[in-house]
Amino acid sequence: MPTHYDLIIRNGHCVLPWGIQPADVGVRNGRTHAIGLGADDTADTMFDAKGLHVLPGLIDPHVHFRDPGDPSVESIPTGSQGAILGGLTAVFDMPNTDPSMVDAAGLAWKRDYVESVAWCDMGIYVGGTKTNIPELGALELTCGCCGIKIFAGSSTGNLMVEDDANLEKVMRSGRRRIAFHSEDEYRLQARKGMFKVGDPYATHMEWRDEEAAFLGTRRLMALARKTGRPAHILHVSTAQEFQYLRDYRDLVTCEVLVNHLTQVAPDCYERLGGFAVMNPPIRGQIHMEAAWKAVNDGMVDTIGSDHAPHAREKKMLPWPNCASGLTGVQTLVPIMLNHVNMGRLSLGRMADLMSAGPARVYGAVNKGRLAAGYDADFTIVDMKKQRTIEESWIVSPSGWTPFAGMDIVGWPVATIVRGKIVMRDDEIQGEPTGKLVKFRG
Numbered sequence: 001m002p003t004h005y006d007l008i009i010r011n012g013h014c015v016l017p018w019g020i021q022p023a024d025v026g027v028r029n030g031r032t033h034a035i036g037l038g039a040d041d042t043a044d045t046m047f048d049a050k051g052l053h054v055l056p057g058l059i060d061p062h063v064h065f066r067d068p069g070d071p072s073v074e075s076i077p078t079g080s081q082g083a084i085l086g087g088l089t090a091v092f093d094m095p096n097t098d099p100s101m102v103d104a105a106g107l108a109w110k111r112d113y114v115e116s117v118a119w120c121d122m123g124i125y126v127g128g129t130k131t132n133i134p135e136l137g138a139l140e141l142t143c144g145c146c147g148i149k150i151f152a153g154s155s156t157g158n159l160m161v162e163d164d165a166n167l168e169k170v171m172r173s174g175r176r177r178i179a180f181h182s183e184d185e186y187r188l189q190a191r192k193g194m195f196k197v198g199d200p201y202a203t204h205m206e207w208r209d210e211e212a213a214f215l216g217t218r219r220l221m222a223l224a225r226k227t228g229r230p231a232h233i234l235h236v237s238t239a240q241e242f243q244y245l246r247d248y249r250d251l252v253t254c255e256v257l258v259n260h261l262t263q264v265a266p267d268c269y270e271r272l273g274g275f276a277v278m279n280p281p282i283r284g285q286i287h288m289e290a291a292w293k294a295v296n297d298g299m300v301d302t303i304g305s306d307h308a309p310h311a312r313e314k315k316m317l318p319w320p321n322c323a324s325g326l327t328g329v330q331t332l333v334p335i336m337l338n339h340v341n342m343g344r345l346s347l348g349r350m351a352d353l354m355s356a357g358p359a360r361v362y363g364a365v366n367k368g369r370l371a372a373g374y375d376a377d378f379t380i381v382d383m384k385k386q387r388t389i390e391e392s393w394i395v396s397p398s399g400w401t402p403f404a405g406m407d408i409v410g411w412p413v414a415t416i417v418r419g420k421i422v423m424r425d426d427e428i429q430g431e432p433t434g435k436l437v438k439f440r441g
């Protein structure tokens with residue numbers, strides 16, 4: 001008896017948890033129902049993936065969609081369109097919006113809003129402040145919340161918990177893994193006076209130096225050890241941290257940004273000026289090499305874009321007044337596929353870092369594997385497709401990318417979210433049907 005499915009993906013090379021194999025995939029009710037199908041099986045929708053690779057839905061666990069905030073720069077509708085055009089099936093959105101997402105009312109509003117306008121699935125962070133610490137343990141368990149985000153060093157917005165006493169209180173409020181922006185705020189403030197307005201943009205990595213990041217991480221690990229609270233260090237950017245964190249693997253998971261794997265100082269500042277400025281900064285060659293070593297020896301758990309758009313005018317201001325942060329959600333997958341084609345990591349490791357990794361670190365339910373019973377989220381890629389990243393392709397209203405002009409081999413050609421094709425060959429399909437990701441509490 002032939003079996004009927006909602007969707008069949010035929011003839012693709014599937015990136016399964018146990019390796020890459022040719023296999024057909026059958027989807028029913030938004031879930032992967034079977035891997036390996038009969039020749040006579042039928043479906044409402046047939047997708048021919050001949051010559052293509054079928055990856056488990058890729059997740060960007062680090063985006064700033066600026067919503068509520070300034071829709072002329074980014075919003076959840078536009079940011080999530082960028083996500084699916086770039087081959088992502090889910091994103092986790094940071095809380096430093098305007099206003100910030102720091103209480104139950106804000107999160108309730110955002111939950112409803114996400115499920116009415118988002119094109120991909122989304123998790124939402126709750127921001128920790130010095131005043132909401134007693135509520136964090138309850139807020140981190142609310143529906144769709146991927147966890148607490150703490151800015152231990154200043155970046156865009158006014159969320160910050162920088163002192164050990166309050167950081168320890170945060171770690172004692174709740175139990176899920178906390179995501180940290182780790183730079184030592186005291187060192188940043190102490191060094192700021194060493195530089196002046198109009199200094200070269202590369203000064204950014206002198207001000208926010210290696211020790212600022214490393215010291216921040218040492219302080220956080222001392223508190224994590226003391227309290228037993230698991231931590232996720234976002235955008236690890238120094239060779240010193242990757243080495244040091246080896247002794248904390250019982251407590252810590254690590255993110256690296258695609259920018260820190262792709263751009264290097266001083267070249268990026270010479271070419272891009274303020275458009276290369278982000279926190280923590282792009283650093284020199286030894287740190288990029290350490291990040292790649294950490295990708296390939298297993299120290300890195302997730303890869304994010306830290307998509308954080310700003311208006312061009314704000315990026316063109318003299319240092320240090322230029323805004324910190326870069327667009328990136330739409331270019332994350334193509335750039336990583338190019339790295340695979342350059343031999344820097346395997347396609348299987350890329351799926352581990354960009355699908356299984358975020359699902360494991362944040363406890364996402366039914367995400368992270370191409371396997372029976374899991375959500376039918378797929379990123380379908382053409383590993384041979386050659387294309388140049390162009391700003392005309394970027395849907396973020398901010399309108400720019402630091403990767404414009406980069407030649408890429410390997411490109412996402414379809415994005416499927418819970419069995420629904422939402423992007424095919426650069427075309428967005430249907431209506432926004434993104435849902436909140438479910439997390440284990």
Ligand SMILES: [Zn+2]
Pocket residue numbers: 062064094306308
């Ligand atoms: Zn960020």
